[in-house]
Amino acid sequence: MEGAAPTDPGGGWRRAVRGAFADLSPLREIPDYRRVWFGSTVSSIGQQMTAVAVSVQVYALTGSSFATGLVGLFSLFPLIAFGLYGGAVADRVDRRLLGLIGSAGLAVVSAVLAVQALTGFDSVALLYAAVAVQAAFFAMSSPARSSMIPRLVPSRQLPAANALNTVSMNLGMTVGPMLGGALIAAYGAQSAYLVDMVAFGATIYAMWRLPAMKPGSAGGGAGAGAGAGKPRASVLDGLRFLREQPNLRTSFLADLAAMIFGLPRALFPAIAVGFYGGGPGTVGLLVAAPAVGALVGALFSGWVSRVRRHGLAILGSVIGWGLSIAAFGLVRELWLGLLMLAAAGCADTISMIFRNTMMQVAAPDEMRGRLQGIFIVVVAGGPRLGDFESGTVAALTSPAVSVVTGGLACVAAILLLAARRPAFLRYDARHPTP
Known part of the structure; x- marks a missing residue:
């Protein structure tokens, strides 16, 4: 028919294929979210590299699988204690500032680990202490960073943003250990720690660029006002x-x-x-x-x-x-x-x-x-x-x-x-x- 729109026999198939892949619209449309996502991805890869390096160092120093297994125990208790406390702090202070402090603290811990590896300061106790402090910083800042997402992303795009966050987390869990193992084999544990320290720069930059994130001032969600006004x-x-x-x-x-x-x-x-x-x-x-x-x-x-x-x-x-x-x-x-x-x-x-x-x-x-x-x-x-x-x-x-x-x-x-x-x-x- 004259004037009819041209048909595209493959258009429906292409739209179906595009619709199957992760929705990238939060990354395309929201610069703040894009920076936070990129920083989290890079930092996650670096953290997984550090986890491998710590385990390798502890086993090399002790020759004990039990001692290596204790690494997880030293991180568990700070995660639980500071996770609960960090969540309460995140509901009282500027979440952007808390996320910034946590990321900076994690970078400092990676720097300490790099120095001990470079200087040959062989101390399992120091490695355990570093892991515990690292877990505490992560647990304190993670609730703040997670609770920022509804402020940055409209509710209709939250499922897509959470899917992208899952991509970020699993990229860290897959790429981080492989890259860390290769670097440690070639250049020693200090190389993984140094990369991790530098990688936190992406998260620190993303936090720095965000506006203030004081709780309760926006994005109330369903049930907003529950607990409002509590000092x-x-x-x-x-x-x-x-x-x-x-x-x-x-x-x-x-x-x-x-x-x-x-x-x-x-x-x-x-x-x-x-x-x-x-x-x-x-x-x-x-x-x-x-x-x-x-x-x-x-x-x-x-x-x-x-x-x-x-x-x-x-x-x-x-x-x-x-x-x-x-x-x-x-x-x-x-x-x-x-x-x-x-x-x-x-x-x-x-x-x-x-x-x-x-x-x-x-x-x-x-x-x-x-x-x-x-x-x-x-x-x-x-x-x-x-x-x-x-x-x-x-x-x-x-x-x-x-x-x-x-x-x-x-x-x-x-x-x-x-x-x-x-x-x-x-x-x-x-x-x-x-």
């Missing part, structure tokens, strides 16, 4: 708020179910030998597989902004995680096992996107810091409890039984949550309620 923000207030908000509480419980029952990472060395007849290289593949799956899930997350039933998406994703873990316990081909772990990581990243979005949108601004602090405790403590659960069941039965029953227990816990909180399944992002 002090306490950790207990955050815990009470979470207890009284069924949707947010259910999202936290869903994550705990996944981490406690469905995370068999403590069994990977035994599984590498018993399932696949492998060694340390196989363990490395098993550790990396969930992060690779999470990265793929985040990269192909263009569809998440079109989902409105966030509660249903969270529970469905955690069920997918549990089923993938149970399947991992049944297969004996390495490539199939890696595929199941990658599928679990992909499901976990989808759950994380919607959980973070719910917390950012449904919670009032003056509570976001404390909720992020509690979130750090869940993220730090849940996997450690999962290590204990899977190790105990494996000792009483076998690694295979522990993995399969853990995955199925995760599914059962989610079905129980769905039965007890049917309103969570109906949660609508267009009308967020905490």
Whole structure:
């Protein structure tokens, strides 16, 4: 027909392909968010390099796997204690300033580690102390940085921004250890520490360019005004708020179910030998597989902004995680096992996107810091409890039984949550309620 618009037979296909990939609009349209995202990505890679370097140094000095394992313990307690306290501080002070101080503190710790490596000051106690201080700075500043995102990004773009944040985190978890291992092998541990120290410059610059982020002055979200006017923000207030908000509480419980029952990472060395007849290289593949799956899930997350039933998406994703873990316990081909772990990581990243979005949108601004602090405790403590659960069941039965029953227990816990909180399944992002 004359005057009709020209047809593009491939246009629909191209739009579908573009829609499948992560939505980059927050990066394109919001310079402040773009700088924060880039700084976080570079810093995350550097932090993972430092984590590898510390483990390598401790093992080289002691020859003890137990001493190397203590590195995680020295970081756990500061993460929990300062995560809760940092969340309360973030709800009382300028979050930009807190994020700036935390990033600068982390850079100083990396500088101290670089100096001790360059001078040959061989002290395991210093390495443990540095890890503890590093964890404290991270836990103090992380709630502030996370609670900034709803100020920088419109609510309609929050799912896309959280997907991009997941890409950032998993790039750090995959690229950081590989790059760190290569640098340490070529130039020593000091090279990883120096790169990490310089990398924090990107985050410091991003924080410096932000406007003031005093809590409660903007971006109230659903329930804004809850707790408004209180002269002090306490950790207990955050815990009470979470207890009284069924949707947010259910999202936290869903994550705990996944981490406690469905995370068999403590069994990977035994599984590498018993399932696949492998060694340390196989363990490395098993550790990396969930992060690779999470990265793929985040990269192909263009569809998440079109989902409105966030509660249903969270529970469905955690069920997918549990089923993938149970399947991992049944297969004996390495490539199939890696595929199941990658599928679990992909499901976990989808759950994380919607959980973070719910917390950012449904919670009032003056509570976001404390909720992020509690979130750090869940993220730090849940996997450690999962290590204990899977190790105990494996000792009483076998690694295979522990993995399969853990995955199925995760599914059962989610079905129980769905039965007890049917309103969570109906949660609508267009009308967020905490």
